[in-house]
Amino acid sequence: MEATVQRKTRAEQLPPVQRISLWLYRIAALVAVMAVFFPPMNPGRISEKINESASLFTTGISYGTITNSMGRILRSQWIRNADITMLMIACCVVMAGVILCAAGACMSLGNRKMRRRGLLLPLAGAPVMGAGLFLIHRTYAGMLAHGEEIGKLETIRIILPGGFTVFCVFAGFLFLTALTAFLASGRETDKAAQMEMDEKYRLFLMMLPVILLSFVFSYLPIWGWRFAFFDYTPGGNIGPENYVGFRWFSFLFNDPANAKDLVRVLRNTLVMSGLGIATSWLPIAFAVLLAEVRSTKFQRFVQTFTTIPNFISWVLVYAIAICIFSTDGFINSFLTNVMHVSGANTNYLQIADHTWLKMLLWGTWKGIGWSAIIYIAGIAGIDQQLYEAARVDGANRFRCIWHITIPGLMPTYMVMLLMSIGGILSNGMEQYLVFSNAMNKDVIEVLDLYVYNIGIGQNQISLSTVVGVSKSLVGIALLFTANGISKAIRGESII
């Protein structure tokens, strides 16, 4: 037992040269793996006619994707099919090299034997990458020569992409770090040792794909915040020449037209979130009243049917709004045919009055049954003996509700309330998008919808990023404030 412990501690204390080179190597391998899936780092985009959104991975496996915008060029054989095939093979070779390096990085987390074996992989893998890159360069040179020969260089636009350099650097760096780590690891002393990996690293490697996915889709977008500091137009580049610093931020708040828009949008957002928070006790009332109904069958019936609206999308809610409130909807046909009111053909959806209230009502209609479920479950969890004791002491049902049920639900309510305060700026955009029209667009545009409208609708990427960044930062501050309040008064955090 003691011996294993000793060996373990010795294994963890690698000499600094090896430790540092190992970590550099692992990080480089990780980045290289991700770069395989990143279109901007595609070393195989050797013609500007190759799809811009194709990554190295796509270039290697999908003939259709890389050629989909070069119909004429390919038909006239300005770029030869053989070259494309060659390019795809070259890309696959590069990927094979990256896979070897990545496998080596994984194995380098094992014991000495496994680490040494693992480090042999990049010593083979990095040259394989190099060979693939060499093939790409050959293809590039071949295409260039062919283009020159037929005089179509202007059309086929052969380039050596930045990704090519990046991957050359990767290959060299991986080779050097792996070699250093390998040489620094010394001779194998224990001939009988088995390849093993500590369980903690094995578990981590199993978790790694999930972590990478989460990183790519939830953390990497933060990299997009850089657009806030550049004067970016879709399709354009960002670089030192269009760096503008905080100009968009000051533009947003100082430009009169924009500031006015922002004030209007913030007012809409805060009013609608405020209304939502002000009515956040409604689900409790709903649950408490429902619990007062004696028949459990009736309770279940109500619960079943009031929850349905929660599960349909806002688009469908809008469809329902049309079939009830539009010119030929239920209200108007009911007034005309049953009440015999003449001239009932108002399109209630086009009337901008009380938009905030209407949005609140739609939200309540959709959500109250569902929100009440958590409180209904909470009521079911309250000890019945409390009620019995209270009744013995002469409490009527209102007193029971007020002194037992409500206090019992308060902790849950506080969490919900603080969460909604934390999310005061994010009311989502779907509801407001589907209900917006020419009449009500000034009063319905909330922050999320505003970002969508200027960013995606009007292509003002930089400006809308500024709004989004500000919103995210304020949102984080609010969340932490709410969490702090919760900690202070309940002694429990909500996140």
Add this chain to the structure above:
Amino acid sequence: MKKKEKAASLHIRRTAGDWIFDTAVVVFFCVFTFICVFPFYYLLINTISDNDLVTSGRVNFFPLVKDAAGQAVFGAHFSNYSALRNVQDLGSSVFVTVARTILGTALMVITSAWAGYLVTKQKMWKRSFWYRFLVVTMYFNAGLVPWYMNMLMMGLTDNFLAYIIPGMVAPYNIILVKTYIESIPSSLEESAVIDGASTVTVWRKIILPLSIPILATIAIFGAVGNWNSFQDSLLLMNNRPDLYTLQHRLYIYLNSSSNLGAMMSQGGTISEQAAQSMLNQRVIQYTVSMVSIIPILMVYPFMQRYFVKGIMLGAVKG
């Protein structure tokens, strides 16, 4: 049940005030339930009634069709639904939506089950850090436009994979699975490990079968979420109308001012008269809406069993 009855029996004297209160509560709930259900019913009767009667606003509470003499009588027809075959672009949207619902949900459930199991392993290197790394993404996002630019950079615009891959890691569901797995007695797992089972075997043979209730919960909520998805289609599929989801397609139908009847493909198998009746834009909108509601109503009874589990476990913080 027992407790309820006992509690009820403790109401020894029911005063007049109690009676009024009880009645008022029941009436209130009846009215509210009616408000929740009637729109769906109204939508339904509008799709199965005679289209002329729908247009003239005669259908209010019951489905009506015309009899031989042209009089409105109680009845229903379903030719609107079969005529939907001829509405352009609808078929691809239904296919895409069904595909993403099945694939997206399956991948999300597998990932959640896998990650939810692994984060219970105390031995993992930096376990709590990685767990927080996943959970924090619930409370924080970079914003719509950076997210969009990221998807653009990843080549996931105009690409069906954009519907499935980003949704695979769902932190909320990972928390649900983790909490559930923690409630499984660890002795089961330990005995399997002693017998030489690997982590993957333990997960597959012990953890997965035992956590079926929670996996069913997240599967069904995930499926509804996928079916209702609209925003990703709206943002990402600008150049690929054939990849629009059903909700996006419906949104376009609802907003199209042109006559949808004109979008029907020409020279289909549809009879002249049926084609005429399908020219009604409203009826097409209603019928497509109904088509996208029906699957939800169909899984709804199964979902109900999982409501409380889904929402209560969510209240357990990560």
